[in-house]
Amino acid sequence: MVKYLMKRILMSLLTLFVLITVTFVMVRLVPGGPFDADIAEMTPEAYANLMARYGIDQPLPVQYKMYMQNLFKGDLGESLQYTGVEVAELIGRGLSATLSLTFIAVLVALIIGFGLGIAAALMPNTWVDRLCMAISTIGISLPNYVVAIGLMYLLALKLSLLPVTGLSSPAAYVMPVIALALNPIANLTKLVKTSLIDALNQDYVTMAKSKGLSQVKIVGIHAMKNALLPIVSYVAPMIANLLIGSFVVENMFTIPGIGTMLATSITNRDYTTLSGMIIFYGAGVLVFALLADLAYVFIDPRVKFED
Amino acid sequence: MKRKNLLKTTVYLLLALCLLLTACSSGTETPSTTAPDSTDSSAPAATAAPAEQEGTEEEATTTSQLVVSPAGVVQTSTTMTGAPQAEEQRLVYNNIESSSYDPIRNENMDELSSHMFEGLTCWTQGELTMGQAESIDVSEDGLTYTVTMRDDIYWSDGEPVTAYDFEWSWLRHLDPATAGKYTRMLYPIKNAQAYNAGECTADEVGLECPDERTLIITLEAPQLVFTEILAMREYMPVRQDIVETYGETWSLDPETCIGNGPFKMKELIPGEKIVYEKNPYYYDADQVILEEIECRFITDPSVELMSYEAGEIKIATQVSAESCLLHPDQSYIIQRLSSMWLVVDCEDDVLSDVRVRKALAMSFDRQAICDAVFKGAEQPSYTIIPNGMKDPITGEPWSAYGQYFEENVAEAQALLAEAGYPNGEGFPTLIFGTSTSTENEQVAQAITAMWKANLGINCEIKVEDSASFIAHRQEGAFDIARWTNTGGYNDPTNYLAYYESDQPNNDSHYSNPEYDALLHQANAEADIPTRMEMLHQLDEMLITDMAVIPLYNPAQKYLIDPSVVGAGVSPAGSLDFKRAYIAAE
Numbered sequence: 001m002v003k004y005l006m007k008r009i010l011m012s013l014l015t016l017f018v019l020i021t022v023t024f025v026m027v028r029l030v031p032g033g034p035f036d037a038d039i040a041e042m043t044p045e046a047y048a049n050l051m052a053r054y055g056i057d058q059p060l061p062v063q064y065k066m067y068m069q070n071l072f073k074g075d076l077g078e079s080l081q082y083t084g085v086e087v088a089e090l091i092g093r094g095l096s097a098t099l100s101l102t103f104i105a106v107l108v109a110l111i112i113g114f115g116l117g118i119a120a121a122l123m124p125n126t127w128v129d130r131l132c133m134a135i136s137t138i139g140i141s142l143p144n145y146v147v148a149i150g151l152m153y154l155l156a157l158k159l160s161l162l163p164v165t166g167l168s169s170p171a172a173y174v175m176p177v178i179a180l181a182l183n184p185i186a187n188l189t190k191l192v193k194t195s196l197i198d199a200l201n202q203d204y205v206t207m208a209k210s211k212g213l214s215q216v217k218i219v220g221i222h223a224m225k226n227a228l229l230p231i232v233s234y235v236a237p238m239i240a241n242l243l244i245g246s247f248v249v250e251n252m253f254t255i256p257g258i259g260t261m262l263a264t265s266i267t268n269r270d271y272t273t274l275s276g277m278i279i280f281y282g283a284g285v286l287v288f289a290l291l292a293d294l295a296y297v298f299i300d301p302r303v304k305f306e307d
Numbered sequence: 308m309k310r311k312n313l314l315k316t317t318v319y320l321l322l323a324l325c326l327l328l329t330a331c332s333s334g335t336e337t338p339s340t341t342a343p344d345s346t347d348s349s350a351p352a353a354t355a356a357p358a359e360q361e362g363t364e365e366e367a368t369t370t371s372q373l374v375v376s377p378a379g380v381v382q383t384s385t386t387m388t389g390a391p392q393a394e395e396q397r398l399v400y401n402n403i404e405s406s407s408y409d410p411i412r413n414e415n416m417d418e419l420s421s422h423m424f425e426g427l428t429c430w431t432q433g434e435l436t437m438g439q440a441e442s443i444d445v446s447e448d449g450l451t452y453t454v455t456m457r458d459d460i461y462w463s464d465g466e467p468v469t470a471y472d473f474e475w476s477w478l479r480h481l482d483p484a485t486a487g488k489y490t491r492m493l494y495p496i497k498n499a500q501a502y503n504a505g506e507c508t509a510d511e512v513g514l515e516c517p518d519e520r521t522l523i524i525t526l527e528a529p530q531l532v533f534t535e536i537l538a539m540r541e542y543m544p545v546r547q548d549i550v551e552t553y554g555e556t557w558s559l560d561p562e563t564c565i566g567n568g569p570f571k572m573k574e575l576i577p578g579e580k581i582v583y584e585k586n587p588y589y590y591d592a593d594q595v596i597l598e599e600i601e602c603r604f605i606t607d608p609s610v611e612l613m614s615y616e617a618g619e620i621k622i623a624t625q626v627s628a629e630s631c632l633l634h635p636d637q638s639y640i641i642q643r644l645s646s647m648w649l650v651v652d653c654e655d656d657v658l659s660d661v662r663v664r665k666a667l668a669m670s671f672d673r674q675a676i677c678d679a680v681f682k683g684a685e686q687p688s689y690t691i692i693p694n695g696m697k698d699p700i701t702g703e704p705w706s707a708y709g710q711y712f713e714e715n716v717a718e719a720q721a722l723l724a725e726a727g728y729p730n731g732e733g734f735p736t737l738i739f740g741t742s743t744s745t746e747n748e749q750v751a752q753a754i755t756a757m758w759k760a761n762l763g764i765n766c767e768i769k770v771e772d773s774a775s776f777i778a779h780r781q782e783g784a785f786d787i788a789r790w791t792n793t794g795g796y797n798d799p800t801n802y803l804a805y806y807e808s809d810q811p812n813n814d815s816h817y818s819n820p821e822y823d824a825l826l827h828q829a830n831a832e833a834d835i836p837t838r839m840e841m842l843h844q845l846d847e848m849l850i851t852d853m854a855v856i857p858l859y860n861p862a863q864k865y866l867i868d869p870s871v872v873g874a875g876v877s878p879a880g881s882l883d884f885k886r887a888y889i890a891a892e
Contacts, residue, residue, distance in 0.1 A: 030774075030775070031771075031774070031779055032772075032773075032774030032775045032776075032777060032778035032779075033774075035488065036774050036777045036778050036781075037773060037774055037777060038414060038488055038489075039781065039811075039812065040790075040792060040805075041488065041489055041491060042488055042489070042491065043490065043491045043494070043500070043503075044811055045483075045490070045503045045504040046486075046487060046489070046490045046491065046503065048504075049483045049484075049485075049487070049503070050486045050488060052483075052486070053484070053486035054486075081406050082407065083406070083407055083409075083412050083555045084407075084554055084555020084556045085555075085556055085559070093577065097578070149609065149610075152610065152613055153613065156613065156617055157613050157616055157617050160617065163619060164610065164613050164614040164617050164619055165605055165610060165619075166579060166580070166603070167579075251606060251607060252607050252610050254578070254579055254603060254604060254605045254606070254610070255578070255579070256576065256578020256579050260578060261578075267772065267773070267774065269774050
């Protein structure tokens with residue numbers, strides 16, 4: 001187990017290194033430099049001063065070496081767009097806005113998704129089942145910007161119940177949370193329903209029933225545990241996805257999260273911020289993938305890691 | 308059977324819901340279909356109907372076109388009646404975020420910085436007034452400006468503002484180590500460019516402070532409107548001790564963002580909003596009525612519109628002409644110093660023939676484009692100098708002087724035939740570059756469709772995101788590409804200087820020794836009427852050679868709630884709220 005873990009972590013680090021290198025080269029291959037948007041306003045002197053200040057005038061291998069050296073010291077560098085602001089600080093800033101929102105969205109998605117899925121599985125072919133599946137279908141088919149703008153139009157503009165943008169009051173969370181959670185809810189509902197029905201048809205459930213176990217115990221302890229396996233492999237990337245933020249939803253609700261930050265760093269050709277973001281995302285995805293694998297061991301005793 | 312019906316109903320309901328929701332979302336965002344299509348329109352696309360509004364609400368039929376007004380105080384209905392002030396003086400509006408509020412780092416307009424900082428002169432309700440300066444004396448030769456400062460000016464922490472603050476701030480901006488982007492604006496000062504290039508020391512820059520209240524500025528050459536230049540954000544002062552203690556991020560924290568303007572920073576949430584409060588140390592604080600201003604950073608225009616309609620923001624600044632038409636009584640289209648034109652590759656085999664360039668410029672209908680795409684909010688232009696540019700002596704707008712070409716399809720066809728391409732036969736496909744935006748794309752489609760219809764010329768439109776587009780335009784990847792310039796001050800040289808032969812931004816690759824010589828001559832000319840005469844000649848030369856194809860003048864579009872009184876707009880298109888207030892209900 002420990003050996004396996006070490007191997008996984010080493011592999012992850014290697015993946016990260018490749019990711020960093022590829023990103024470093026790719027962002028510089030994209031046409032347009034970080035200061036080109038203002039080129040009409042700049043004199044050659046001002047442009048040269050800027051390039052020198054950020055070391056972009058150096059040859060690429062020199063830049064790469066400097067970047068990697070700083071990275072080993074844990075320094076992601078200074079943003080090219082926000083003068084004097086560290087990339088690490090930018091990510092932290094964005095992350096705090098994103099987390100406050102997505103933490104709630106994840107909770108809501110898990111609670112409602114599981115609730116609807118279990119309800120549908122336990123009462124198949126009733127109106128409950130159909131309602132759950134209807135909600136699920138809506139959630140899968142509507143893109144989140146449509147949900148966002150539809151909610152804004154209805155709840156904020158027509159009914160004046162909620163503020164249009166920002167996160168200044170608890171009420172302001174309602175619309176972005178729905179917009180973020182609807183799709184995961186829809187997928188979870190479907191997944192939980194099918195996995196649970198599958199588990200409920202197993203022999204051990206029939207046996208548990210014949211032994212007189214209560215419905216709650218059967219579903220909650222025995223069937224659910226086995227139904228969880230396919231769900232975990234969906235939930236781990238789902239959480240990772242929500243945590244890295246949604247540009248569309250953040251942008252519409254004017255929430256300064258990391259989704260927006262990634263998008264603007266691309267438009268601005270902010271090399272350092274963009275690289276920093278991608279490293280952060282890459283690390284996040286790798287960590288969650290590892291956690292999901294570990295979760296299997298605890299859920300399913302049949303799963304064992306080869307040393 | 309029953310189940311199937313239910314399923315069917317659900318599906319229909321869902322479909323209806325989807326349609327409804329997409330309809331809501333697309334209302335303000337999707338490209339309007341009124342713009343001429345680039346495909347086979349046999350009639351000249353110029354005749355495509357502008358802004359069809361019939362059949363909609365009555366409000367649309369009363370105003371189907373927008374009216375442009377000059378910069379100055381925004382005259383809302385409440386301004387006219389002199390409405391009384393409301394008890395709570397708090398204004399919430401929306402604009403684009405800046406990555407820094409340090410005046411020299413602010414990459415947008417002057418606006419967000421100028422609430423907090425003030426130069427020697429400033430814009431108040433659209434008028435140029437003295438700011439931190441009490442008086443400015445100009446020497447006969449127009450080269451020396453002696454500025455006497457007010458004696459009652461303070462920073463927002465109570466420290467006095469001195470002439471040294473200005474001198475230090477400008478030198479800091481020019482210091483190569485500061486790596487300021489917009490140092491160009493300081494180059495009128497003697498040796499400023501040399502110092503910025505690292506070719507001389509700070510001592511040699513034409514700035515001198517004999518005492519705390521006097522600043523003597525020596526210029527490189529006489530300027531048309533140097534007092535106007537002094538109002539720009541590049542000339543606003545910052546505090547030496549603050550910048551040196553807190554480093555580059557000083558302007559992002561209300562504690563350390565010390566300014567000298569009518570308002571000061573109260574709160575900043577990057578990406579969400581900035582809140583300003585009245586600066587009690589401002590010399591003119593008695594005249595400042597607003598207690599607080601909150602500026603949101605909503606970027607999505609349809610969300611901004613919704614926010615405005617919900618009453619959360621009182622001024623919307625990212626509005627399209629179409630959203631203005633939804634609230635014709637609250638929309639204000641303000642003329643500003645902004646111009647849009649096309650650069651044409653004058654070194655290209657085909658486009659190097661001036662007859663071809665002229666044929667292109669003369670064969671599309673600018674008014675039709677302005678009416679169809681912008682509902683009249685933008686005005687056609689026949690030069691690259693904005694219509695709003697004023698003669699510093701007579702006050703006459705630039706457009707009153709003359710027009711060096713006229714749209715004329717028949718003549719354009721003749722010119723093209725003369726150049727060897729009758730009816731466009733044998734003419735290669737031109738690559739037309741533009742950057743991503745609904746309006747840019749519509750304009751490109753309209754122009755190329757009219758060229759196709761009138762001249763038989765084919766174009767390939769390349770739409771790219773703005774950073775790639777600018778890089779490719781500079782590399783010369785396009786035959787024709789859009790170019791826009793906004794802001795600045797009332798000096799046409801700003802625009803004309805782009806087309807000097809060796810300018811790095813001369814993307815037309817226009818090279819005319821006569822033009823270069825006259826430009827240098829004009830820059831050194833102290834007599835303003837003579838200089839203006841030369842600038843008009845330069846404009847004529849540029850247009851006669853058709854080094855650029857003028858398009859239109861973008862205007863500043865606002866939706867302003869009637870409760871906002873006395874907001875001013877500067878010629879560059881920045882709002883000021885020094886005298887503004889919220890009217891009582």
